[in-house]
Structure formats: structure tokens, C-alpha cells
Amino acid sequence: MLKRHLPIYGLVAVLTLSAAAGRSNWTIDPKKTRISFAVDATGWPKTVGVFHDFDGNISVDFEKPKQSRVTFKVRTGSVDVGSDMLASLIKGSAFFNTDKHPEATFVSTGIEKTSAKTVRVTGNMTLLGVTHSESFDVLVETGLADKGRLGYKATGAFDRSKYGMTTGIPVIADVVALEITTEQYEQKN
Amino acid sequence: MNKKTEAAPDSWDMVTCGLHWISAIWVTGLLGLGLVMVNLVAASGPKFELYQLHKSWGFVFGIVLIARLVWKLFVQRPKALGAGVLHKAGVANQNVMLVMLLVLVVSGYALASFSIIPIPIQILGWNVPALLSSDMVMEQRATAVHHVIAFALIILVFAHSGAALFHHFVLKDRTLARMLKKSS
């Protein structure tokens, strides 16, 4: 099995550097973060996978929400689909090609408020070395803020073919659904 | 080794007996595994592992089957213990089952090989080459053949085992016994 490896080192420093006025130091809680995807296929159940090895950084600017920033870096080799055999197929050259492209990243470029509890985060996603703009709808669970925590649930979908991952289309769907749930807590220092 | 011209022996030879019972266990396993993996296992990961297992064991079974068919050319059937239409149907059933097994191995290999997703049949880390080029329509056809023949085989296997038990317990002849041990 893949060892759970959830580094948050350096995150505090990054957050401190970006801590402008109104920006607070919140770090994501890796234990409460789940980055998952789901892909459908013909005559086959949905394949749902999670990544165990990633870094994430959410810097919230409460005064100018538009200046908040979100970055995620995922080591695709840490994919877990409930089977080592299936995981090695997915890590291979037909899909993630982890030898050549060990990381997938997301760097936000814009955030807009869509309702009292939701925001839409747009950013550059890089997969297999190819970068495209993708948007995710994020539900912000502000109720947790009382306890010095904030919860997020981001959902979105993208076409893997845009990134050159075309294996199995159309038997395996082109569209990949992503769901990221995470919690942040305030740094006390 | 018996030639066809010699008088029919009383029993099956040891190699035929061995190949018969190895096939019986192997085929039951592949039928069970095939039905379970397709119809009962819903989670993608475990399902994938069972498919891979079925493909590997199915392919290796093909080698056993070829050995069995080749061996069959050189041995003679023992003396018939029955006669009439039912007896002829029973012998025909045995031959049809062998053909069906061959069709299952060939269609199984074909559907895996036609797949547009490169998932090799693996035997002890060796990837069996996929010699047929990706073709979604042909994959569906081979899958349909594999499916229909597998279900037909299940019916014939029941008829075959039922007949063997009927010989043993009702007719009380040596039909089943002589597939299990040499004549005394």
C-alpha cells in the first residue's frame, strides 16, 4: 500500500510571506483534506481515486476576497483506487505517466463570490505538462470559523483529452470529476 | 498409447484422466470467477484484479486445453458402456464442450486483445502480446460470443455431470469410476 505522506512543511512560511493586510494565516489540515476524482466507463463501474501525497495552500483575504489564493500540488504517483494492480495501470504511460510527469498542479488566477456561501475559483491546472484554465465551485463552510476553522468543498470537472490523456476514450469517459474537501485552521504564533 | 485400430481398452489412460479432472476444476473456477467478477463485484479496483486473474488463468487454461486436444488424437475411447440416442448425445456433448472451451479461450483472448485500453494479460510478470489491433466493434462481438458460449457451457456441464452421476448411482456402471481410476 501507498504510505500516507502529507507534507505541510514550508506552508507556514509561504502563508506568512503572502500575509498582506487582511490576509490571515490559515493552513490546510492534511488529515482533513481529501483530493478525489471519479471517471465513468462503459460496462464498468465508476473508478474513484484519491491522492495521498499533496501540498495545498489556501490564503484567504477576508477584506478583498478576490485576492485570495489557492494552490495545490499533487504527486500523481500516490493515487489510490482500491487496487495496487489498477493503480499501476493508471500510473503507467497510458494515463498519468508518473515517471515523466510526477506532479499535477493547480494555481488560482481568480476568485469570484457566487453566493453567500459559495465562490468560484478559476486557475491554471497542469497535468502531463499541459496547462489549461479550469474552474471549480467551492462551498465555504463558514460555520466552522467559530472554532478557528474553515471548511471547503470544491467540485469541478475537466476533459482529460485536453491534457493529452486520451487512452480508452470513449469506452472510458473523457470527463473527469474532481472533488476536494479540506479544512483550514488559523495559525497561532 | 493405443492406436485406433487396436481393440478398445476398458479404461481411460492416466493422462486423459489427469487432464480431465484438471480441466474440470479449472473450468469450474473460470466459470465461477467469470460470473462473479462480471455480475457481483461492483467496486472498480477489486473488479479489475478479478478480471486480470480471469484473463491470466483463462489463457494458461488454453495451454492445458491444447495439450488435451492433442492427446485426444492419440488415444482411443474405452469400450462404450451404453448405446442408443442418449449415449450418442452424451458423447456428442463431450465433444461440443471441448469445442466450446476452445471458443472461450479464443474469444477471451480476442476480446482482451481487441480492447482499446492497453491492459495486457499477465502471466508471472510476462505480458502476453495483444496481436489483434484495437477495434471496439470486434471487442463487443468477441465479448458477446464469450458470454453466450460461457452460459451454454454451464448448461452442458450440468448435463454432463448429471449423466455421469446417473451412470454411477442409477445404472451402476463404471462410466464415472473409469475416469477416476484404472480398471482392476
Ligand code: HEM
Ligand atoms: C484467454 C482466455 C480468456 C480470457 C482472456 C477471458 C477474458 C474474459 C473477460 C475480459 C471477460 C469479461 C467480459 C465482460 O465484460 O462481459 C470474461 C467473462 C467470462 N469468462 Fe472469460 N476469458 C478467457 C477464458 C475463459 C474460459 C476458458 C472460460 C470458461 C471455461 C471463461 C468463462 C467466462 C465467464 C463465465 C465469463 C462471464 C460471462 C458473463 O457473465 O458475461 N473465460 N472473460
